[in-house]
Amino acid sequence: MKSLSVFCSPARYVQGEGATASLGAEISRLSLGQRVFVLAGKSAMKHLAVSWDSSFGQASLDYEVLEFAGECTRAEIERVKSAARLWQAEVIVGTGGGKVLDAARAVACDLDLPVVNCPTVASSDAPCSALSVVYKENGEFDSYLFYKRNPDLVLVDSAMVAKAPGRLLSAGMGDALATWFEARAVREASKLNQVGGAPTISATALAKLCYETLLEDGAASLAAVNRSEVDDHLERLIEANTLLSGLGFESGGLAVAHSVHNGLTTVEETHAFYHGEKVAFGVLVQLVLENRSEDEIQEVMKFCLSVNLPLTFSQLGIDRVEPALIDRIAERTVAPGETAHNEPFVVNAEMVAEALRQADRRGRDFLGLGRSG
Numbered sequence: 001m002k003s004l005s006v007f008c009s010p011a012r013y014v015q016g017e018g019a020t021a022s023l024g025a026e027i028s029r030l031s032l033g034q035r036v037f038v039l040a041g042k043s044a045m046k047h048l049a050v051s052w053d054s055s056f057g058q059a060s061l062d063y064e065v066l067e068f069a070g071e072c073t074r075a076e077i078e079r080v081k082s083a084a085r086l087w088q089a090e091v092i093v094g095t096g097g098g099k100v101l102d103a104a105r106a107v108a109c110d111l112d113l114p115v116v117n118c119p120t121v122a123s124s125d126a127p128c129s130a131l132s133v134v135y136k137e138n139g140e141f142d143s144y145l146f147y148k149r150n151p152d153l154v155l156v157d158s159a160m161v162a163k164a165p166g167r168l169l170s171a172g173m174g175d176a177l178a179t180w181f182e183a184r185a186v187r188e189a190s191k192l193n194q195v196g197g198a199p200t201i202s203a204t205a206l207a208k209l210c211y212e213t214l215l216e217d218g219a220a221s222l223a224a225v226n227r228s229e230v231d232d233h234l235e236r237l238i239e240a241n242t243l244l245s246g247l248g249f250e251s252g253g254l255a256v257a258h259s260v261h262n263g264l265t266t267v268e269e270t271h272a273f274y275h276g277e278k279v280a281f282g283v284l285v286q287l288v289l290e291n292r293s294e295d296e297i298q299e300v301m302k303f304c305l306s307v308n309l310p311l312t313f314s315q316l317g318i319d320r321v322e323p324a325l326i327d328r329i330a331e332r333t334v335a336p337g338e339t340a341h342n343e344p345f346v347v348n349a350e351m352v353a354e355a356l357r358q359a360d361r362r363g364r365d366f367l368g369l370g371r372s373g
C-alpha cells in the first residue's frame, strides 16, 4: 500500500512583540491546566519574571519556575520531571533556547501533560515539533525522542528574540536553510517525513516559502537584532525560523544536511558551535553530494556569507582536517537510521567523505581562502 500523507503542527501559534503578556490568557483559553510549571533559561528568568507574574495572575493561574541546568541530557530530564511531579504540575511551559524547550517537551511527554513552548531565541526549528534532540553529557548527539503530539501552544515574544545575540538568529537561519533542500530530497526520493508519513504538498510548499523568506529577510533581520529592534523583517524571519522551518522539516522530512550535523557532533571542536551552524555546512555538503547547479550552490553560499554562517571546516573550529577525521564524520553521517538515507540515490560513507572535502574546498574558494588544508 502507498504511504498515507501526514501533516502535523502545534495546536496554536502566537507571535509578536510582548507576546508574553498573553501567555496566561492563551493557556486559559486552551484549558491546558491551572498549575503551570515553567522550566526557564537564565535570560528568560531575568527578563520575563515580572511579565509572568502579571500574566498568570490576571488569568488566575498558579505557577512555579525552575531554572534549566543548561543541557538537555537524560539526567536533566529526570531532575525536572521529579520537580514537576512533586509540585503537581498540570501544564509544562518551556521558556528559553532550544535545549530548554527540548527538555520541557520530554518532561511533558513522560508525565503525559500539555506543553507550551516559548522560545526566547529563533535559533532552531525545534519549538513547533513533536521531537526533542537529546545530547550526551559530553555534548555529542545522543538520540531523537519522538512524541505523540506537537506542542499545545507555541508563543514567541519577538521582543525577547530581538534582545538575543545575532549569532543565535543566524544559527536559526542555518537550521531553516536546510528545510527546503531536505524536503525537496525527500519528495524526489518518495521517502517519508519525520512523522512517518508521505509529505503533503503543503509541507513542501511551506519549506520553499521558508527558504524564500530567508533570502528576502535574512540579512535585514540580523541587522534589526544587532540594533535590538523588532521590525517587519525580523517578524517574518522569526516566523520562517520557527514556524515554517518547524512544519517544513517535520512534515516535509530531513535528509543529508541533518545527518552531516550529527556526524560533525562527533568532533570535539564543533561543540562550541550551534546546531544550525553545523546544519548550514551540512546543506552545502548535501548540495555538492546531489550535484546541484552552480547557481544554486552560489546562492546558498552567498546567503551563508551574508548572515555569518560557516562554509568551511575551519569556520566550525576544525583546523586540522585529517583523513581519519573526515572518515569518522562520514561514517556517523550514514549510520543506520540516519536521514542521509532519504536521498533519491544510495548514500555511502565514501561519497559523503568526498562531498565533505569538496564542500570545504568550495567554501574556501568562495571566501578567497585558497586551497590549503
Ligand SMILES: [Zn+2]
Binding pocket: 124, 125, 175, 258, 275, 279
Ligand atoms: Zn535542525
